[in-house]
Amino acid sequence: MTPERRARLMSVLNKRQNDLTVVMENVFDPHNISAVMRTCDAVGVQEIYVLNTKIPRHKKWGAKSSSSAAKWLTIHQFTDAQACFDELRKKYQRILTTHLSSDAIHLYDIDFTGSLALVFGNEHSGVSDEIRAMADGNFIIPQVGIIRSLNISVACAVTLYEAHRQKRLAGHYDQRRLQDPQLSALLAEWDLKEDDYDR
Amino acid sequence: MTPERRARLMSVLNKRQNDLTVVMENVFDPHNISAVMRTCDAVGVQEIYVLNTKIPRHKKWGAKSSSSAAKWLTIHQFTDAQACFDELRKKYQRILTTHLSSDAIHLYDIDFTGSLALVFGNEHSGVSDEIRAMADGNFIIPQVGIIRSLNISVACAVTLYEAHRQKRLAGHYDQRRLQDPQLSALLAEWDLKEDDYDR
Numbered sequence: 001m002t003p004e005r006r007a008r009l010m011s012v013l014n015k016r017q018n019d020l021t022v023v024m025e026n027v028f029d030p031h032n033i034s035a036v037m038r039t040c041d042a043v044g045v046q047e048i049y050v051l052n053t054k055i056p057r058h059k060k061w062g063a064k065s066s067s068s069a070a071k072w073l074t075i076h077q078f079t080d081a082q083a084c085f086d087e088l089r090k091k092y093q094r095i096l097t098t099h100l101s102s103d104a105i106h107l108y109d110i111d112f113t114g115s116l117a118l119v120f121g122n123e124h125s126g127v128s129d130e131i132r133a134m135a136d137g138n139f140i141i142p143q144v145g146i147i148r149s150l151n152i153s154v155a156c157a158v159t160l161y162e163a164h165r166q167k168r169l170a171g172h173y174d175q176r177r178l179q180d181p182q183l184s185a186l187l188a189e190w191d192l193k194e195d196d197y198d199r
Numbered sequence: 200m201t202p203e204r205r206a207r208l209m210s211v212l213n214k215r216q217n218d219l220t221v222v223m224e225n226v227f228d229p230h231n232i233s234a235v236m237r238t239c240d241a242v243g244v245q246e247i248y249v250l251n252t253k254i255p256r257h258k259k260w261g262a263k264s265s266s267s268a269a270k271w272l273t274i275h276q277f278t279d280a281q282a283c284f285d286e287l288r289k290k291y292q293r294i295l296t297t298h299l300s301s302d303a304i305h306l307y308d309i310d311f312t313g314s315l316a317l318v319f320g321n322e323h324s325g326v327s328d329e330i331r332a333m334a335d336g337n338f339i340i341p342q343v344g345i346i347r348s349l350n351i352s353v354a355c356a357v358t359l360y361e362a363h364r365q366k367r368l369a370g371h372y373d374q375r376r377l378q379d380p381q382l383s384a385l386l387a388e389w390d391l392k393e394d395d396y397d398r
Contacts, residue, residue, distance in 0.1 A: 015343035031230050035353055041344030072345045108364065142363070144214035144372060145240035146271045154234055154356040157349075161357045162364075164341070165307065173343060 001191050009190050012072075013183055014176045016046040019115040020163055021092060023049040023084070025131055026122040027152055033058065035153035036120070037069035043164040044173065046186070047074045047091075051084045051131075054122070071193055074186075085134050092117040097127040098155055099138035100148075107141045112163035113170045120156050200390050208389050211271075212382055213375045215245040218314040219362055220291060222248040222283070224330055225321040226351055232257065234352035235319070236268035242363040243372065245385070246273045246290075250283045250330075253321070270392055273385075284333050291316040296326040297354055298337035299347075306340045311362035312369045319355050 001009075022040055027033055027050075040048055050058065057077060078084035088095055093115040096105075110116075119135060121127030132138065141150060141158055150158070167173065176183070200208075221239055226232055226249075239247055249257065256276060277283035287294055292314040295304075309315075318334060320326030331337065340349060340357055349357070366372065375382070 009345075012343065012345045035350040038344075038346055038348070038350055039353055041346050042340075042342040042349055044343045069344070069346050141241075141360075142367070143241040144211065144243045145237075145268070146208075146211045147237055147240050147268050149237070150241055150356075151234040151237055151352065153350065153353060154238055157353040157356050158360040161340075161360070165361075168341070 005191075006187075009187060012044075013178060013186055013190075015044045015173050016178050016186075017044045017167065017172060018046070018177050018179070018182070019092070020045050020112070020160075020167075021047050021049060021088070021117045022156060022160070023051055023088065023095075023117055023119040025051045025119055025127055026054045026125075027120065028055050029123055029152075030058075032123065032151070032153045034068065034070075036156045037073055039153070039157045039160050041069040041072055043160045045073075045160065046178070047076065049076045049078065049084060049088065049117075051078045051081060053079060053081055053128070053130075072190065081128075081130055081134065088117045091115075094137075095119065095135040096137050096139050097121070097132050097135045098140070098159070099127050099132055100140055101138050104138040104140040107139055107159060107162055110139055110162070112166040113172065116163075118156075118159055118163075120152050123152055204390075205386075208386060211243075212377060212385055212389075214243045214372050215377050215385075216243045216366065216371060217245070217376050217378070217381070218291070219244050219311070219359075219366075220246050220248060220287070220316045221355060221359070222250055222287065222294075222316055222318040223351075224250045224318055224326055225253045225324075226319065227254050228322055228351075229257075231322065231350070231352045233267065233269075235355045236272055238352070238356045238359050240268040240271055242359045244272075244359065245377070246275065248275045248277065248283055248287065248316075250277045250280060252278060252280055252327070252329075271389065280327075280329055280333065287316050290314075293336075294318065294334045295336050295338050296320070296331050296334045297339070297358070298326050298331055299339055300337050303337040303339040306338055306358060306361055309338055309361070311365040312371070315362075317355075317358055317362075319351050322351055 095117045097119040296318040
């Protein structure tokens with residue numbers, strides 16, 4: 001690995017966050033999946049969960065574009081909700097879903113400096129009742145319009161950037177947050193990938 | 200108009216903002232256009248500008264979905280950049296483009312409580328040199344990932360929700376901001392539209 005390439009990869013790895021993840025439950029549109037992944041990469045979310053209980057396992061990740069974020073993320077795929085949550089519970093302290101309910105908290109009232117998994121649901125039916133029952137609560141993104149729903153990749157981006165804003169203020173991007181074993185493994189893995197940077 | 204319908208439409212009109220707009224320059228993907236419009240509706244942006252100097256005029260707005268935001272927005276279409284900017288200058292005090300440049304300001308350093316037009320560019324080539332030369336400056340959305348670019352509808356959403364966050368704190372959603380003639384005209388226009396709400 002050239003020093004330049006190592007420096008570039010490390011500059012990204014040094015910003016990756018170990019306490020924030022995104023779960024996509026039965027999200028089926030490749031455009032949405034691809035956009036969510038790009039946003040995860042952009043704010044430093046390394047690990048994401050794809051839970052498909054009602055739609056087939058995805059074969060590819062809208063990866064037509066050479067700049068697909070998928071290859072730079074660690075993607076955990078599940079078809080069983082309980083198995084997915086068992087894994088999430090090992091790594092994240094709180095699991096919140098996007099859902100309009102009377103007890104939902106406001107996006108800006110979420111403390112994103114804590115360990116958090118965020119669940120986004122299917123384009124049409126949202127987060128399932130099953131998943132909501134397993135999670136720790138719901139949150140809503142404030143809206144003042146007539147439609148009252150956002151595209152899922154938009155909802156995810158607004159949420160992750162509020163997380164980014166809070167985490168930045170809390171200094172979460174100022175020092176490395178991945179542990180050494182994970183960081184070394186990712187560096188070795190990334191070194192095998194073609195980098196889009198110089199195209 | 201039933202009192203209920205009037206109340207619903209007024210509740211949205213009372214949150215519409217008269218000092219914030221979005222300009223889409225040669226954005227061609229209907230998914231992106233549709234998602235941008237939904238986000239505009241969601242944060243109370245009523246008027247948007249579609250400037251197509253390099254791609255054909257759009258015939259429809261990804262309006263397959265009955266919940267398309269397009270019909271609830273005031274859409275100004277231009278094919279001439281100067282004519283578009285002449286109109287923008289009449290209504291907005293500052294015009295910023297999204298562009299990675301050395302003099303670009305940071306999203307979070309923008310004062311969104313002032314009168315502002317935000318220009319988002321083509322999916323591949325971004326905002327054109329021509330438009331950047333006519334604008335008042337560039338801004339960037341902070342990113343710590345390897346890809347270094349966001350989907351345009353994601354970039355717009357992150358920007359508009361930062362505007363929403365600042366404007367909310369500044370009380371811009373607490374009292375009506377549209378002037379009476381515009382509000383009355385929109386109410387009459389909206390009354391003619393089929394409302395998706397009760398579907």
